[in-house]
Amino acid sequence: MNMKIIPKHTAVIMDGNGRWATKSGMSRVKGHKQGVYALLELIDLAIEFNLPCVSLYAFSTENWKRPEKEVKAIFFLLTEFFNTYLKSILDKDIRILHSGDKRQIYPDVVKKINKAVELSETNRGLTVNLCIDYGGKSELVRAFNRLFCKLQKQEIQEINEQEIEKELYTYPLPPVDLLIRTGGEKRLSNFLLWQSAYAELYFTDTFWPDFGKDEFINALDWFAHRQRRFGSV
Numbered sequence: 250m251n252m253k254i255i256p257k258h259t260a261v262i263m264d265g266n267g268r269w270a271t272k273s274g275m276s277r278v279k280g281h282k283q284g285v286y287a288l289l290e291l292i293d294l295a296i297e298f299n300l301p302c303v304s305l306y307a308f309s310t311e312n313w314k315r316p317e318k319e320v321k322a323i324f325f326l327l328t329e330f331f332n333t334y335l336k337s338i339l340d341k342d343i344r345i346l347h348s349g350d351k352r353q354i355y356p357d358v359v360k361k362i363n364k365a366v367e368l369s370e371t372n373r374g375l376t377v378n379l380c381i382d383y384g385g386k387s388e389l390v391r392a393f394n395r396l397f398c399k400l401q402k403q404e405i406q407e408i409n410e411q412e413i414e415k416e417l418y419t420y421p422l423p424p425v426d427l428l429i430r431t432g433g434e435k436r437l438s439n440f441l442l443w444q445s446a447y448a449e450l451y452f453t454d455t456f457w458p459d460f461g462k463d464e465f466i467n468a469l470d471w472f473a474h475r476q477r478r479f480g481s482v
């Protein structure tokens with residue numbers, strides 16, 4: 250693998266948990282559970298390959314439309330994830346960030362997220378940005394509202410790209426270089442819309458629980474061979 254060109258920011262849409270489970274006659278929740286193992290493996294691989302930052306789409310603003318049982322199960326898995334792995338996350342010098350709207354998330358889960366963010370604040374290894382109740386459009390609406398207030402208070406004179414970026418959940422993370430989507434669909438599904446303006450898009454049919462080291466190396470290798478012109482020639 251060409252390790253010279255690594256993405257500064259890798260975003261992952263971990264799709265296909267449900268189909269992975271139902272194809273083997275298991276409940277969708279089993280698929281999400283297996284998805285957490287794939288996520289843990291990805292974190293270790295990101296450290297092994299010296300990636301500075303990964304953003305993971307764990308729960309979108311649209312995922313509330315799923316049956317209550319599945320929504321609760323995903324948040325239960327998140328809670329379990331912090332209960333079981335926070336210590337090893339901190340030991341690995343990982344910095345946890347959260348992108349998304351905390352107002353609807355169950356208060357006990359918000360507490361776990363806040364604690365992980367707080368305790369890992371000074372860590373300088375891999376940044377893991379967990380996107381939970383995240384939506385690209387609502388992130389931009391929030392940013393524009395905040396900018397409107399700033400304009401009214403004359404804290405800023407105009408709205409420009411830099412000012413918008415400062416109001417995103419992901420600030421000051423760099424733009425997404427590589428966006429990986431598993432599970433066969435070829436769309437962004439409202440993920441990091443602004444941040445992915447020039448991202449290279451890697452789509453694979455593999456369901457998220459089956460996404461392992463070989464496929465991750467493929468994605469990174471593919472990225473390293475892209476010619477990135479950013480609108481230039």
Ligand code: FPP
Pocket residue numbers: 263264265266267268269281284285288306307308309312323326327330379432
């Ligand atoms: C997409 O698969 C997956 C999700 C909406 C949830 C992803 C959540 C996890 C991996 C667990 C979260 C836990 C942590 C620790 C972040 P899908 O259900 O849309 O699959 P399908 O397209 O086959 O139905």
